[in-house]
Structure formats: C-alpha cells, structure tokens
Amino acid sequence: MTPPTRCKVPVGLEGALRACGVAPGDVLALAGLPPDLLAGPGAALPVGAYFELWRAIRKVSDDPGIGIALARAVRTDLTEPYFLAVFSCATLGAAVEVIARYKRILSPEDVEASIDRASGEATITYRWPGGAGPPPQALVDAELAFLTELARRVAFDAPLRIELATPVLDTPSGHAAYYACPIRLGAPHNTVVLASTDLERPLGTHNPALLRALLPYLRANTPTAPDTDIERVRSAITQRLPAGTRPTVDTVARDMAMSGRSLQRLLREHGTSFRDLLDEIRHDHARAYLGTTSFSDAEIAFLLGFGDPASFYRAFRAWTGMSPGRYRQQDPQPGTASINPR
Known part of the structure; x- marks a missing residue:
C-alpha cells in the first residue's frame, strides 16, 4: 500500500x-x-x-x-x-x-x-x-x-x-x-x-451502546436486545467495525462465546456466510456514512476495516455500481437526517 x-x-x-x-x-x-x-x-x-x-x-x-x-x-x-x-x-x-x-x-x-x-x-x-x-x-x-x-x-x-x-x-x-x-x-x-x-488492561471507554447511537442506521441494524441468532451476529460484527480492523470469524465468535466452527455452522443453517454478512453490513454502513456524515472516503475505509481507501472504493463500486463521490451527490437516504459530526 x-x-x-x-x-x-x-x-x-x-x-x-x-x-x-x-x-x-x-x-x-x-x-x-x-x-x-x-x-x-x-x-x-x-x-x-x-x-x-x-x-x-x-x-x-x-x-x-x-x-x-x-x-x-x-x-x-x-x-x-x-x-x-x-x-x-x-x-x-x-x-x-x-x-x-x-x-x-x-x-x-x-x-x-x-x-x-x-x-x-x-x-x-x-x-x-x-x-x-x-x-x-x-x-x-x-x-x-x-x-x-x-x-x-x-x-x-x-x-x-x-x-x-x-x-x-x-x-x-x-x-x-x-x-x-x-x-x-x-x-x-x-x-x-x-x-x-x-x-x-481494559480501556474503560468500550461502550457498544454509545456506538449504536452514533447514527440512525446503527440503531436500526444493531438491535439493543437481539432476539434472533443472525441479529446477534450482526450486533457482534457492528460493534467490532468502528475499531478500524476487519472483523474475522474467530474474533466475532469469541465475542459471542462460541467457536469459529460453531459460528460458521450457524450461518450456514441460516443460508448465509460470514463473508456475505460482513459484506452486507459494510455496504449498509458505507451508504449511511456517505449519506449522513462528512467523513472522507479514507476515514470511512478505516472505520469499515478496509486496508486502504482504494479497496473501499472498489468494494463500493461492486455494491452500487457507482463511486462513493457519486453516491454522495444523491439525495439523502429516506428516514435519515444529515449530520456533521465534526
């Protein structure tokens, strides 16, 4: 890089x-x-x-x-x-x-x-x-x-x-x-x-509830009391993303007090995979960051655990068929309010 x-x-x-x-x-x-x-x-x-x-x-x-x-x-x-x-x-x-x-x-x-x-x-x-x-x-x-x-x-x-x-x-x-x-x-x-x-040592500022309240989409996509297995996995992945590293099967499984194999088996039973679910969550969060914040593309890449801005750019084009910059020019997403967290 x-x-x-x-x-x-x-x-x-x-x-x-x-x-x-x-x-x-x-x-x-x-x-x-x-x-x-x-x-x-x-x-x-x-x-x-x-x-x-x-x-x-x-x-x-x-x-x-x-x-x-x-x-x-x-x-x-x-x-x-x-x-x-x-x-x-x-x-x-x-x-x-x-x-x-x-x-x-x-x-x-x-x-x-x-x-x-x-x-x-x-x-x-x-x-x-x-x-x-x-x-x-x-x-x-x-x-x-x-x-x-x-x-x-x-x-x-x-x-x-x-x-x-x-x-x-x-x-x-x-x-x-x-x-x-x-x-x-x-x-x-x-x-x-x-x-x-x-x-x-525990940092003491780890606060998933605060992270979920950052943007409306986090509240919507990360229920505070997950009542299905897939929602629990989504919650664990979402809480890992803002730390700027790509969540893995093993790290998410550890957060959920299960083995990596058990997590993969659970996802297969629900017709999905860890990679597909992570991709879906990154896609949702990328659109919300672009639509409701003034974060740069590089900052969004960082928050979503991409290795560099170019990787995020390629992934976003694959998800939407357009560049992040083009997406920003569109109208705000329905149901969201534009914020400037700076």
Missing part, C-alpha cells in the same frame, strides 16, 4: 488552541496557510506545510510544552472517526493497534508497536517521513502525550520511559513534570515505553 502524502490536521485543533490561549488566526498567518483552514472538517496538508503549522503553533504560543497542553485540551469527540475507533477498543493494546492502522491509512506518519517479553516492555515508536526534515517538537509532544493520556486511563504510573530524538529540550522540567518518568534525549526515534501488561 502506498503511504499517504498529506497529513490530516487533527479535528479539534482549533478548539484546543483557543483553550490554551493561542489565537488560531495568528498561527495560520505565521504558517502562511489559509485563514479558514481549521474551520471545516477534513483539512489535509503536505508534510512540509504540516510541519510549518506546528512550528507556528510553538512560536505563537511561546510555550515549550504546547504540544502536551494541546493533547490534554483536545475534545475527544466520539463521533470523529479516529476517536470513535480508539475509544471503542476493549483494551489499551487494541487501541494502540488502531492508532497504528489509522496512521498507515490517513497519514505519512508511521507508528509501530513492539513488545519485549523478556523485559516486560511495550515500545510504541513514531516515525515521520524524512523528506521534510525532523518533525517539530510540538508535534512530537502532542502525539506522545495523546498516547500517554490514553495509557493513564488504565495505569496510573504510565509510561515507564519516554525516548525523544531531539538532543535538547527548551524546558526539560515541564516534560519531566508531565511524564513523571525517565526521559532519554538523543534517541534514535520518538517512543513511548509502557509495561507490556498494561496493553491487556
């Missing part, structure tokens, strides 16, 4: 800047970017321009810890695809996997998680493309602080260690006070090191 060449501007950045006392207009002017860039959803910038945005944030704020402050101030709206996927995960480890997958699909940034069982550590490494030079420290801080905030939902003493590629920090005391753990400077990469056991 070819990595994206543009960086998606975080939804909620404008509000977080204001919450931190930073004027978004001053930031955009200094970075040479359009004054309305942060006003609408889905803004994306070339890597160089994205780095300039974060350099401008640091200069206008005059705060060496602005990245950390922004990560703590962002409103994690669960109707934003990224946050919806992350906070629908059952464990911290699953959330880390979602973050890595989101970056692969929607950002040139790469996130990799590795676990060293011998030392009991899990290392989450962030890498940015090298063509635009080293990433601004404010951006690095924002990404690592977001993961730290997530980890502290399950472990009070997270993280174990922070490793930063920069050889020096403007005010090391601020970082030391926030992370409250050893910080290594001049490291090969920017990483957050957690206890490997923390990845198995």
Whole structure:
C-alpha cells in the first residue's frame, strides 16, 4: 500500500488552541496557510506545510510544552472517526493497534508497536517521513502525550520511559513534570515505553451502546436486545467495525462465546456466510456514512476495516455500481437526517 502524502490536521485543533490561549488566526498567518483552514472538517496538508503549522503553533504560543497542553485540551469527540475507533477498543493494546492502522491509512506518519517479553516492555515508536526534515517538537509532544493520556486511563504510573530524538529540550522540567518518568534525549526515534501488561488492561471507554447511537442506521441494524441468532451476529460484527480492523470469524465468535466452527455452522443453517454478512453490513454502513456524515472516503475505509481507501472504493463500486463521490451527490437516504459530526 502506498503511504499517504498529506497529513490530516487533527479535528479539534482549533478548539484546543483557543483553550490554551493561542489565537488560531495568528498561527495560520505565521504558517502562511489559509485563514479558514481549521474551520471545516477534513483539512489535509503536505508534510512540509504540516510541519510549518506546528512550528507556528510553538512560536505563537511561546510555550515549550504546547504540544502536551494541546493533547490534554483536545475534545475527544466520539463521533470523529479516529476517536470513535480508539475509544471503542476493549483494551489499551487494541487501541494502540488502531492508532497504528489509522496512521498507515490517513497519514505519512508511521507508528509501530513492539513488545519485549523478556523485559516486560511495550515500545510504541513514531516515525515521520524524512523528506521534510525532523518533525517539530510540538508535534512530537502532542502525539506522545495523546498516547500517554490514553495509557493513564488504565495505569496510573504510565509510561515507564519516554525516548525523544531531539538532543535538547527548551524546558526539560515541564516534560519531566508531565511524564513523571525517565526521559532519554538523543534517541534514535520518538517512543513511548509502557509495561507490556498494561496493553491487556481494559480501556474503560468500550461502550457498544454509545456506538449504536452514533447514527440512525446503527440503531436500526444493531438491535439493543437481539432476539434472533443472525441479529446477534450482526450486533457482534457492528460493534467490532468502528475499531478500524476487519472483523474475522474467530474474533466475532469469541465475542459471542462460541467457536469459529460453531459460528460458521450457524450461518450456514441460516443460508448465509460470514463473508456475505460482513459484506452486507459494510455496504449498509458505507451508504449511511456517505449519506449522513462528512467523513472522507479514507476515514470511512478505516472505520469499515478496509486496508486502504482504494479497496473501499472498489468494494463500493461492486455494491452500487457507482463511486462513493457519486453516491454522495444523491439525495439523502429516506428516514435519515444529515449530520456533521465534526
């Protein structure tokens, strides 16, 4: 899969800047970017321009810890695809996997998680493309602080260690006070090191009822009290989808407290298969996302568990005979209200 060449501007950045006392207009002017860039959803910038945005944030704020402050101030709206996927995960480890997958699909940034069982550590490494030079420290801080905030939902003493590629920090005391753990400077990469056991801890934000209430079609297609076997399977698949990974027979069967073979046999008895049912649910949800939200095609691909936007595009054409863009131009679906979850 070819990595994206543009960086998606975080939804909620404008509000977080204001919450931190930073004027978004001053930031955009200094970075040479359009004054309305942060006003609408889905803004994306070339890597160089994205780095300039974060350099401008640091200069206008005059705060060496602005990245950390922004990560703590962002409103994690669960109707934003990224946050919806992350906070629908059952464990911290699953959330880390979602973050890595989101970056692969929607950002040139790469996130990799590795676990060293011998030392009991899990290392989450962030890498940015090298063509635009080293990433601004404010951006690095924002990404690592977001993961730290997530980890502290399950472990009070997270993280174990922070490793930063920069050889020096403007005010090391601020970082030391926030992370409250050893910080290594001049490291090969920017990483957050957690206890490997923390990845198995329940995230505490897993809330299928909230997910079902996201859009009218989720309520319709995922009954709160399923009374047939097929509805139970549909419910289990639907609850898995927003986590940004493709549900499998084994994962859904485990959620339903049965074996994969038993699930396949159940579906055969009802004249269907797991693949057909998953395809049907993805089709229904794709049409609803396109008809009732402003999510981009890449974000919808992510939420439906596709490996990349091109795979979603091909599947949608096979389902409907038209492109996602053409479908958006049609009238809203009957019985649904258009919403903008940004």
